[in-house]
Amino acid sequence: MKDTLDIILLLIPTCMVAVMFIALAIPLVKRKVKPNSWYGWRTPGAYKSEEIWYDINAYSGRDLIVTGIVLFVSDCLIIGLIWLDYLIDPEFLIYALVNAAIVFIGVIATMVRGFRHLAKISDKNYYQMK
Numbered sequence: 001m002k003d004t005l006d007i008i009l010l011l012i013p014t015c016m017v018a019v020m021f022i023a024l025a026i027p028l029v030k031r032k033v034k035p036n037s038w039y040g041w042r043t044p045g046a047y048k049s050e051e052i053w054y055d056i057n058a059y060s061g062r063d064l065i066v067t068g069i070v071l072f073v074s075d076c077l078i079i080g081l082i083w084l085d086y087l088i089d090p091e092f093l094i095y096a097l098v099n100a101a102i103v104f105i106g107v108i109a110t111m112v113r114g115f116r117h118l119a120k121i122s123d124k125n126y127y128q129m130k
Contacts, residue, residue, distance in 0.1 A: 008079050014099045015075045021068030021106075028061030045118045055121050060114040067106025074102055 027033050031054040033040050035047060041056045078095050 018068045018072035025061040025064035028057040063110040071102045
């Protein structure tokens with residue numbers, strides 16, 4: 001039982017990371033974060049106009065929310081399966097790798113999709129076509 005409790009206690013911080021991803025992304029999605037040098041999508045292309053700033057941050061914020069939800073659900077499932085004794089001999093390394101993969105893939109996907117979207121909306125005619 002000690003190993004099980006240790007794993008649950010170690011999964012709690014990743015649940016907190018998931019909640020942090022979601023909490024930080026919500027203001028971006030709602031377009032509440034003004035252009036700044038601390039928070040949001042901070043590349044030269046994002047600063048071209050306020051319209052681009054809000055658009056790229058809302059777009060990437062949605063991806064961060066999805067990453068946070070997937071990470072949180074994964075952690076809750078693992079904790080639930082451990083708690084219900086479906087995972088009798090839990091191997092922490094597997095759970096750590098799964099969570100690390102979710103975070104890594106989610107952040108990389110957010111960046112790649114964000115740069116693609118930024119390239120698309122940086123086209124001078126993009127907002128005229130909308």
